[in-house]
Amino acid sequence: MQRTKVKDLLQGAEVGKEVLLKGWVRTKRGNKYVNFIAVNDGSTINNLQVVADEKFSEEALKDVTTGAAIAVVGQLVESQGKGQAYEVQATSIEVVGKADPETYPLQKKAHSLEFLREIAHLRFRTNTFGAVFRVRNTLAFAVHKFFNEKGFVYIHTPIITASDAEGAGEMFRVTTLDPINPPLTENGEVNYEEDFFGKATNLTVSGQLEGELAAMAFSDIYTFGPTFRAENSNTTRHLAEFWMIEPEMAFYDLKMNADLAEEFIKYIIRYALEHNREDIEFLGQRLAEEDKAKPQNERQEMTLLEKLEFVVNNDFERVTYTEAIDILVNSNHYKKKKFQYEVSWGVDLQSEHERYLVEKHFKKPVIVTNYPKDIKAFYMRLNDDGKTVAAMDILAPGIGEIVGGSQREERIDILVERMKGVGIHEEDLWWYLDTRRFGGCPHAGFGLGFERMVQFVTGMGNIRDVIPFPRTPQNAEF
Amino acid sequence: MQRTKVKDLLQGAEVGKEVLLKGWVRTKRGNKYVNFIAVNDGSTINNLQVVADEKFSEEALKDVTTGAAIAVVGQLVESQGKGQAYEVQATSIEVVGKADPETYPLQKKAHSLEFLREIAHLRFRTNTFGAVFRVRNTLAFAVHKFFNEKGFVYIHTPIITASDAEGAGEMFRVTTLDPINPPLTENGEVNYEEDFFGKATNLTVSGQLEGELAAMAFSDIYTFGPTFRAENSNTTRHLAEFWMIEPEMAFYDLKMNADLAEEFIKYIIRYALEHNREDIEFLGQRLAEEDKAKPQNERQEMTLLEKLEFVVNNDFERVTYTEAIDILVNSNHYKKKKFQYEVSWGVDLQSEHERYLVEKHFKKPVIVTNYPKDIKAFYMRLNDDGKTVAAMDILAPGIGEIVGGSQREERIDILVERMKGVGIHEEDLWWYLDTRRFGGCPHAGFGLGFERMVQFVTGMGNIRDVIPFPRTPQNAEF
Numbered sequence: 001m002q003r004t005k006v007k008d009l010l011q012g013a014e015v016g017k018e019v020l021l022k023g024w025v026r027t028k029r030g031n032k033y034v035n036f037i038a039v040n041d042g043s044t045i046n047n048l049q050v051v052a053d054e055k056f057s058e059e060a061l062k063d064v065t066t067g068a069a070i071a072v073v074g075q076l077v078e079s080q081g082k083g084q085a086y087e088v089q090a091t092s093i094e095v096v097g098k099a100d101p102e103t104y105p106l107q108k109k110a111h112s113l114e115f116l117r118e119i120a121h122l123r124f125r126t127n128t129f130g131a132v133f134r135v136r137n138t139l140a141f142a143v144h145k146f147f148n149e150k151g152f153v154y155i156h157t158p159i160i161t162a163s164d165a166e167g168a169g170e171m172f173r174v175t176t177l178d179p180i181n182p183p184l185t186e187n188g189e190v191n192y193e194e195d196f197f198g199k200a201t202n203l204t205v206s207g208q209l210e211g212e213l214a215a216m217a218f219s220d221i222y223t224f225g226p227t228f229r230a231e232n233s234n235t236t237r238h239l240a241e242f243w244m245i246e247p248e249m250a251f252y253d254l255k256m257n258a259d260l261a262e263e264f265i266k267y268i269i270r271y272a273l274e275h276n277r278e279d280i281e282f283l284g285q286r287l288a289e290e291d292k293a294k295p296q297n298e299r300q301e302m303t304l305l306e307k308l309e310f311v312v313n314n315d316f317e318r319v320t321y322t323e324a325i326d327i328l329v330n331s332n333h334y335k336k337k338k339f340q341y342e343v344s345w346g347v348d349l350q351s352e353h354e355r356y357l358v359e360k361h362f363k364k365p366v367i368v369t370n371y372p373k374d375i376k377a378f379y380m381r382l383n384d385d386g387k388t389v390a391a392m393d394i395l396a397p398g399i400g401e402i403v404g405g406s407q408r409e410e411r412i413d414i415l416v417e418r419m420k421g422v423g424i425h426e427e428d429l430w431w432y433l434d435t436r437r438f439g440g441c442p443h444a445g446f447g448l449g450f451e452r453m454v455q456f457v458t459g460m461g462n463i464r465d466v467i468p469f470p471r472t473p474q475n476a477e478f
Numbered sequence: 479m480q481r482t483k484v485k486d487l488l489q490g491a492e493v494g495k496e497v498l499l500k501g502w503v504r505t506k507r508g509n510k511y512v513n514f515i516a517v518n519d520g521s522t523i524n525n526l527q528v529v530a531d532e533k534f535s536e537e538a539l540k541d542v543t544t545g546a547a548i549a550v551v552g553q554l555v556e557s558q559g560k561g562q563a564y565e566v567q568a569t570s571i572e573v574v575g576k577a578d579p580e581t582y583p584l585q586k587k588a589h590s591l592e593f594l595r596e597i598a599h600l601r602f603r604t605n606t607f608g609a610v611f612r613v614r615n616t617l618a619f620a621v622h623k624f625f626n627e628k629g630f631v632y633i634h635t636p637i638i639t640a641s642d643a644e645g646a647g648e649m650f651r652v653t654t655l656d657p658i659n660p661p662l663t664e665n666g667e668v669n670y671e672e673d674f675f676g677k678a679t680n681l682t683v684s685g686q687l688e689g690e691l692a693a694m695a696f697s698d699i700y701t702f703g704p705t706f707r708a709e710n711s712n713t714t715r716h717l718a719e720f721w722m723i724e725p726e727m728a729f730y731d732l733k734m735n736a737d738l739a740e741e742f743i744k745y746i747i748r749y750a751l752e753h754n755r756e757d758i759e760f761l762g763q764r765l766a767e768e769d770k771a772k773p774q775n776e777r778q779e780m781t782l783l784e785k786l787e788f789v790v791n792n793d794f795e796r797v798t799y800t801e802a803i804d805i806l807v808n809s810n811h812y813k814k815k816k817f818q819y820e821v822s823w824g825v826d827l828q829s830e831h832e833r834y835l836v837e838k839h840f841k842k843p844v845i846v847t848n849y850p851k852d853i854k855a856f857y858m859r860l861n862d863d864g865k866t867v868a869a870m871d872i873l874a875p876g877i878g879e880i881v882g883g884s885q886r887e888e889r890i891d892i893l894v895e896r897m898k899g900v901g902i903h904e905e906d907l908w909w910y911l912d913t914r915r916f917g918g919c920p921h922a923g924f925g926l927g928f929e930r931m932v933q934f935v936t937g938m939g940n941i942r943d944v945i946p947f948p949r950t951p952q953n954a955e956f
Contacts, residue, residue, distance in 0.1 A: 003729060005629065005697070007629070022697075022728070022729045022919075023697070024694075024695070024917050025917075041696075041697045041728075042631070042695050042696030042697045042698075043629055043696075043697060067916050067917045068917050069694075069728075069917040069918060069919040071729075096729075096918075096919045096920070097888070097914075097916075097917045097918035097919045098917075099915075099916040099917045100915070100916075103915070103916075104916050104917075121688075121691040121909040121910075121912060121913065122691075122695075122912065122916070124691065124692050124694070124695030124696065125694070125695040125917075129695075130695060130696070133631060133633070133692070133696070134631060134696075136632075136634075137631040137632045137633075140622075140632050141622055141626050141632065144618075144619055144622050148619050151483065151485070151521055153520070153611060153612060153615045154614075154615045154618050154619065155611070155615075155946055156614075156618075156704075156721055156945060156946060157946065157947070158719065158946075158947045158949060158954070158956065159637070159681075159704045159706075159719055160650070160681075160706075160718070160719055160949050160954055161954065161956075162954040162955070163956070170654070172638070172652045172653065172654060172674070173652070173653050173654065173657065174650045174651070174652060174681065175650065175651050175653070175657075176648070176650060176651065176708045177657075179651065179653075179655075179660060179668045180660065180662070180666075180667070180668055182657060182658065184658070188658075189658070190657045190658055196650070196708055196710075196718070196951060196952075197718075197949065197951070197952060197953060197954035198951075198952040198953070198954075199954060201954050203637075203638075203652065210599075210946065210947060210956060213599040213600075213602065213956070214602050214611070214946065216502075216547075216602070216603070217502070217520050217600075217602030217603040217607075217608065218519075218520030218521075218602065218608070218611070218612075219483070219500075219501070219519045219520045219521060220520075225703075225704065226634075226637045226703065226704065228637075228638075230654045230674055232674075240638070240674065240675075241636065241637055241638050243634055250500070250519075250547075251481060251500045251549075251574075410575070431599040431955075431956050432599075434599060434600065435599065436575075437577075437578070437581070438545050438575075438577040438578075438581075438582050438583075438600070439502050439503075439545045439546050439547040439575045439576075439577045439582075439603075440547060440574075440575035441500075441547040441574045441575045442574070467634060468633055468634060468635065468636070468688065468692065469635070469636045469688060471636060471638050471675065473674060473675070473676075474674075474675060474676040475675060475676070476636070476638055476639065476640045476675035476676075476677060476679050477640070477909075478636065478639075478641075478688060478691070478909050
């Protein structure tokens with residue numbers, strides 16, 4: 001007999017028939033005449049109710065406890081009770097794997113997210129994390145579907161890299177050298193020629209530079225892979241290991257880049273709303289509950305569903321950095337000295353500034369463009385004013401920066417000049433410069449932090465709760 | 479004016495209209511009256527022919543050289559010449575980025591794969607690598623599509639891990655400690671408590687163990703991410719960094735596991751045949767050319783297309799390890815002492831044995847099951863005979879092992895016993911054992927090396943030629 005998933009059973013496809021159901025017990029309640037067992041198999045947030053009537057003795061059901069794996073045979077029928085359309089009238093119940101109620105950590109009572117993080121190997125089994133990771137799965141699929149439909153080529157850029165040129169942040173060293181007595185050169189430095197790759201290597205901070213190489217052949221490419229920062233940031237928005245999506249497009253300028261990013265974000269959110277509505281509704285309720293505990297002025301103005309639908313249905317605001325600074329400087333917030341950090345042309349926007357723009361001023365996602373060149377990366381295209389570069393950041397309500405991108409500097413002389421300015425040697429990026437020497441063209445791209453997008457769609461406040469096994473300072477468990 | 483991709487132009491969608499074409503020059507040939515410029519933009523292996531008549535002076539076309547990026551405006555018309563259905567009659571040609579013929583490495587002449595590996599940043603621009611990476615892209619998308627349609631949840635398992643328990647191979651150390659003078663404990667060992675994660679960490683060799691945790695909640699999951707081996711293997715089949723797909727299914731036994739793997743492999747190959755037929759045909763011709771240089775007995779019996787269609791349309795052979803050993807021992811090959819390595823019950827199958835089974839004996843993919851427990855991993859389920867485990871390897875013609883999988887040991891007492899046997903401490907895998915303590919169930923899964931699959935479908939002999947920037951001993955360029 002073939003197993004049927006809960007998701008399909010709840011749609012009533014096999015109503016009236018004998019079905020085989022396999023999954024895990026969420027709850028059991030009842031009396032000596034009848035027991036109701038809620039079974040979940042991860043295919044949906046909803047449980048299927050199994051009705052075990054009096055032919056099942058107390059003894060027969062004693063191991064049917066929260067967390068146990070069971071296999072049920074029975075008839076799928078329309079439910080007389082409230083809360084579900086269909087239920088299974090059990091004819092046999094087999095306990096496949098017990099879960100001792102004395103020691104199983106996930107009992108019925110609600111657990112804190114902090115506690116669940118410590119048992120990340122089990123938290124998939126809760127409603128919240130079931131929903132979060134189903135949404136994550138859907139978003140990941142939507143990413144591939146979006147780019148596939150547009151003819152982008154998915155490129156796996158290297159994880160281990162000898163390039164330390166991007167300067168995007170602190171890096172993890174990858175090595176097989178003796179950890180106590182590494183081979184040294186005559187100068188007393190580590191002799192990386194004896195390391196596995198014959199040179200010093202790190203974990204990548206971005207696949208962009210390699211992605212650009214591929215875009216110069218396929219026109220449109222994207223990456224979707226893990227990236228790393230060895231930064232001692234213990235915040236709700238930072239991970240040492242996170243996944244990033246980096247499209248790169250030949251013959252694109254900044255405007256086309258921003259258009260694509262906006263279309264992309266809307267597409268994947270819409271896709272999740274269509275395919276995981278029940279999960280998102282549940283997460284929205286969770287968030288609303290959480291909000292109730294907060295002071296009035298910190299509560300969300302919109303529910304999670306409203307926020308997502310608003311983003312999908314409205315144009316993103318577009319302003320230049322210079323306009324953004326003007327807005328900030330002319331705000332009452334500024335005049336009342338409520339910003340902690342300085343605001344003036346040339347400074348990098350801080351979280352508080354981004355939040356003000358997005359959450360107070362525009363009340364929608366904002367694309368900020370044309371930042372001062374000194375606060376942005378060397379590869380961003382210098383604008384004609386000589387002061388700004390064709391950069392763009394997309395800021396989202398509640399999350400802050402969710403996309404960073406730019407048109408790339410395709411003019412080799414300016415690029416080399418900018419590299420010199422930040423101390424990068426031409427010979428270290430000979431291959432990158434080659435793309436400007438041979439058949440270069442205007443091109444652009446952006447990076448989207450996947451976990452921040454999952455946070456945005458699920459409403460989860462801590463980034464540790466949207467990746468299965470988070471890596472943060474002092475933590476690499478599981 | 480909107481750019482149209484070559485792929486669309488070649489389908490004649492805008493015939494008779496003025497179009498904007500952007501891409502890179504592959505070749506230019508002609509005379510002073512007319513020039514034919516072959517333009518490729520990576521959207522297809524085929525070039526679009528641009529006809530530049532006498533109104534374009536020699537001077538105007540002097541920078542239209544192989545590798546240059548150009549933008550062409552002209553009318554899309556049915557071609558009078560042979561070799562293409564449509565061509566563009568140019569009205570304007572702009573050279574967006576030059577490629578100096580004196581220094582551009584990719585001139586018309588054929589280059590060796592070895593040479594192209596050294597300029598991996600440019601090899602995307604060749605027919606061969608254009609085809610290879612378009613096929614790779616299609617296979618990757620097919621992987622996600624297959625599992626998505628079946629309701630599997632995509633899980634990102636960690637890349638950096640403190641678990642060194644799997645024993646799948648040598649690992650790369652990940653660290654931020656001072657490379658010359660790391661902090662030491664009183665015993666003179668490295669004090670990893672001061673490292674970034676507070677313990678020794680490595681790059682993952684497999685996401686399986688973490689994948690199992692998620693399968694115990696979602697029923698069916700898969701991973702698709704990079705994995706690493708710090709092995710000094712300089713072969714055409716090994717990389718230090720490669721991508722692996724690892725599905726894991728609750729309530730599956732070995733037979734269901736094998737069925738799924740076979741269906742999966744056929745699905746993604748069929749998908750590539752449907753979506754990248756021209757690329758695969760080109761790669762097949764390339765392979766046939768390569769074959770001509772070989773002695774008769776080393777040539778392929780089937781063309782690449784024939785081989786792929788054969789795999790898609792025929793059942794995989796299924797034999798037990800014990801049967802496979804019998805076949806080998808009773809072969810003429812064995813009797814003539816043509817095997818280099820020993821063949822007897824208990825030894826691991828060597829490449830030569832696998833190739834004999836697949837290429838000489840069965841002439842099709844083979845699923846070998848139930849290997850001796852001593853040559854397989856601790857987590858594989860012990861069979862009732864006490865000697866073998868419920869393992870399976872799938873062997874493919876020309877590639878060898880392409881899938882390794884097993885039913886997992888769900889019985890905690892036997893699992894702990896097996897762990898002891900290989901020196902793994904229970905406390906190091908407490909979370910893994912928890913899945914057997916709480917609601918465990920029979921489950922199974924497999925791993926597919928993505929690069930080997932790309933090799934199989936593209937016919938590329940060297941694994942370095944199917945990943946954009948290969949990482950191998952002494953090599954982490956780009």
